[in-house]
Amino acid sequence: MPVLQRKKKQWNKISLVTLLTGLVSISVALTVTILLISSYQSKKQALINTTLTLNHTSAIKMSHTIDSLIKSMRSSLHYSANLFSKTMSAEEGYSKLELIRHTNNYFNSITVVDETGLVRYVSPASVGTAGKYITTETAKAALAAKKPYISKSYLTVNTKRLIVLISEPIFDTDGIYRGVIAGTIYLHENNILNTIFGSPPTDELDSSFYIVGSDGHLLFHRETSRIGEDISENHAVRKLIQGKSGYEQLNRHLASILLYMLAPFLLLMLVVIWLAHRVARPFVSLADLVSKAGREE
Numbered sequence: 578m579p580v581l582q583r584k585k586k587q588w589n590k591i592s593l594v595t596l597l598t599g600l601v602s603i604s605v606a607l608t609v610t611i612l613l614i615s616s617y618q619s620k621k622q623a624l625i626n627t628t629l630t631l632n633h634t635s636a637i638k639m640s641h642t643i644d645s646l647i648k649s650m651r652s653s654l655h656y657s658a659n660l661f662s663k664t665m666s667a668e669e670g671y672s673k674l675e676l677i678r679h680t681n682n683y684f685n686s687i688t689v690v691d692e693t694g695l696v697r698y699v700s701p702a703s704v705g706t707a708g709k710y711i712t713t714e715t716a717k718a719a720l721a722a723k724k725p726y727i728s729k730s731y732l733t734v735n736t737k738r739l740i741v742l743i744s745e746p747i748f749d750t751d752g753i754y755r756g757v758i759a760g761t762i763y764l765h766e767n768n769i770l771n772t773i774f775g776s777p778p779t780d781e782l783d784s785s786f787y788i789v790g791s792d793g794h795l796l797f798h799r800e801t802s803r804i805g806e807d808i809s810e811n812h813a814v815r816k817l818i819q820g821k822s823g824y825e826q827l828n829r830h831l832a833s834i835l836l837y838m839l840a841p842f843l844l845l846m847l848v849v850i851w852l853a854h855r856v857a858r859p860f861v862s863l864a865d866l867v868s869k870a871g872r873e874e
Contacts, residue, residue, distance in 0.1 A: 632786075639786070642773065647743075650683045650760060651725055654745040658758045661689050661698075662749045667707070670698035683769050684760030685740075689747070691756040694720055705735060716759070719744040723754055729792045730764060730805055739764045739805045741796065764804045770797045789814055 657677050661670065674687045678700050688706065689698045694717065696706045711717060712734050719726040719742060728742040744759035762768045770788065774797055788797035793809025808814050 636786070639774070643788070646683075646769065646773070647727070649681075650743055651745060653677070653681050653683060654743065654758055654760055655725075657687075658745045658747045661747055661758055662755060667698065671700060671702065671707075674698050674700035682772075684743075685763040685766060685768055686761045688759050688761070689756065690716070690720055690759065692720070692754055697756070715742055719759060720757055722746075726757075729790055730794050730796060738766075741790075764796060765801055789817065791818065793818055 715728045726744045740761045744757040747755045
């Protein structure tokens with residue numbers, strides 16, 4: 578019987594050492610794991626911030642390019658408006674529009690509308706609106722504005738094309754308003770935006786971008802089927818519509834990051850609590866025994 582007691586005490590002693598060793602080993606292992614995960618997430622976030630900064634720089638350059646493009650378009654139309662301040666034949670007017678359209682390649686079509694809303698000349702002739710009155714609210718708004726005008730994207734009545742219209746007023750030598758000259762960009766067809774921004778990405782990240790109008794509709798996207806799509810509910814686009822600028826990470830995985838960090842920590846705490854309970858059990862039993870013996874005395 579004493580031998581059995583001695584073996585039991587020896588087993589308890591070895592078990593206690595094993596538990597303490599396991600506690601330290603698991604604590605160190607889990608601590609290292611947490612540090613590695615933290616380091617990984619920190620480096621990952623640094624790379625994301627660097628990418629966002631580079632993309633923001635590219636976006637600023639692109640915005641300057643678009644701004645210069647719009648100014649060049651308006652300048653071209655403003656100069657052309659002076660050419661149509663005088664009455665001319667249909668053939669002469671068409672020839673001038675053809676020359677303008679093929680010289681700068683800014684627009685898919687160019688139209689001259691007089692002050693009554695009648696289309697005087699149009700290039701290319703295949704548009705088929707010459708001799709007709711304008712019917713779209715956008716064209717009427719451009720004519721009524723009597724000043725430079727840039728429309729939102731809209732569908733034409735005849736061709737059902739999604740277009741953007743840019744116009745300049747026409748005044749004669751006496752300053753009398755004579756109509757507008759308007760250039761249009763066909764968003765779903767080859768246009769100046771595709772020429773400038775449609776080339777494949779040159780960076781290793783295969784970055785993509787799109788151009789959004791002030792109403793939240795896509796004006797340019799490499800997936801042409803998405804052009805005209807309303808993405809005003811996009812968090813970043815909403816900020817742009819509000820006049821804000823900057824950059825932001827849209828696809829955040831904060832929950833998964835916290836989960837990666839929280840799981841090892843909770844596991845460590847559970848193991849520590851369990852081992853502490855196992856280690857403390859003999860001492861609790863001993864304390865209870867001593868307390869019991871004291872009460873019996």
